[in-house]
Amino acid sequence: MNKAAALLPVIRAGDGRTLSRGEFLSLLNTYNCFLKDHTQLHLSCYQSAEAEVVVEGFLNISWGVRNPIRLKIQDDKQILPSTPVVSPDPITLDAPAGDKRGMTQWGEYKDLQQIDDMAETQQETAVNSSSAAPVIYETSTLFPVRIRNPELEAESDLFHCMSDASLVKRRRGGDKSPAQRERERQHRFSINGHFYNYKTSIFTPSFGTPTKVRISSRMTTHQVIEQLLRKFKIENGPQEFALYCVHQSGEKRKLSDSDHPLWERILQGPSDDIMKIFLMDRDEEEVSNDVAVYLNLELPILEQVLLKLREEEHREIQSVIKKYHLQHQLLSNTLSCDIFSPHTETSV
Structure with a gap:
């Protein structure tokens, strides 16, 4: 039986988003076709027992942390506290x-x-050991x-x-x-050639250098960060970091802990030139699409844009002041007419 024919007609692509079977297969084929020379990076899919389409594969994540990270020394090997250490x-x-x-x-x-x-x-x-010298x-x-x-x-x-x-x-x-x-x-994966050394166990990875982690579309942002820290045996907790989608335009959007990064990657396409996923500090600021439009402009152009905005702001201020004076004059005239107009009394 064809695996594509066994998929559901409607596929959930993360929180609140759905794709038709044709749209999903088109995105998946485009993704794998883009990586045709790297078959080990191809995505695979299957339908779980809960009638959910699950995608598995490697996700490219770039290092973008600015604070130092700490590498573990014990490799998750714990010594029982009750046992005396000799x-x-x-x-x-x-x-x-x-x-x-x-x-x-x-x-x-x-x-x-x-x-x-x-x-x-x-x-x-x-x-x-072979020498007999004292x-x-x-x-x-x-x-x-x-x-x-x-x-x-x-x-x-x-x-x-x-x-x-x-x-x-x-x-x-x-x-x-x-x-x-x-x-x-128990082999330690190196971060761009940086293996563990107690003298350099605290360091900051070079900004923008990529790494890969194998995940599934079921995994949330928090779980992906945990997987990445576990791979490199990093001592920092996952609550210190967040994943950001950085677009070519300069837009930078923070993924929530409940988002699914692999679906974000599939929907945006496999090209890192269009969008990259960065591991950054949690307090990193986001950049909206409206602001990102101006990030790649030259300084003289930005100065002209700022001048136009100031002129428009000045015109708006003058319009509000003029409207205020007009309403104030009308209200004053109305009050003066009510005060000085003669009152006539009528008797029945």
């Missing part, structure tokens, strides 16, 4: 199989510098003296600077172990 011995790195004292979890350290020191110490100890410790902290390996540092910097596609290619090859799959599942 820091592992940094010297005992190779513990027996049944001994878990050498395992480290996020949140065990109050000082983030200590985490970085531990990671570098473990990495260098693994490289130099371990030299720092006198104040009893930590092993760290001898920086230029090759390891270059490899680490290269790994953190690689794009997501390069990381996939690097990790590809042969069957993956469960540990490797778990590491990939």
Whole structure:
């Protein structure tokens, strides 16, 4: 059975808007045809058990926040408050199989510098494990003296600077172990190459840089923001942000928490040149279409428009003053006639 024929004759496109089946299929085909060279970005649709047409796919969202964002450090891993936290011995790195004292979890350290020191110490100890030279410790902290390996540092910097596609290619090859799959599942997506680093965990993304998030047409604005923050493991709450539709004309409209951003994208078309969806601070001001008409005009033209508006305002003020004086004169004449006119009494 044809999937298009199974759709309802009338389709709800968000709150209070409806499309006929032909209009919806035309919009969907136009959208996918525009992205014919990017089949992974095509939208798909199906009819749910509740007789609702649901569209799924990727939504382009541009970064437009002006306040800094904070990246998470714990990756949603919580430590039970009732369990006493015991820091592992940094010297005992190779513990027996049944001994878990050498395992480290996020949140065990109050000082983030200590985490970085531990990671570098473990990495260098693994490289130099074959050498039988005695371990030299720092006198104040009893930590092993760290001898920086230029090759390891270059490899680490290269790994953190690689794009997501390069990381996939690097990790590809042969069957993956469960540990490797778990590491990939917890992999942090970079924001334009910015991976987590405790020294730069608070930063502001470059304005206008795009990203993608996979959503459905059922998801509201609030849910889409939550999905985006979850993808990049951002600590800020969704109540701090809002989605704005910014048109080519300069119009900027804020989507309410109950709106459906994917329907907004479908109705406006797939081209970001016509309309972009931005993640911005919630207190960002909107720009109406009437005001947006003047945003792209040159300064001399705007000055002439302002001069014409002032002249029109002056004419309106003079018209109101003239009308006031006329009414005042008529009322005064009427009152004077009533006061000075002789009163005649008639007797029956």
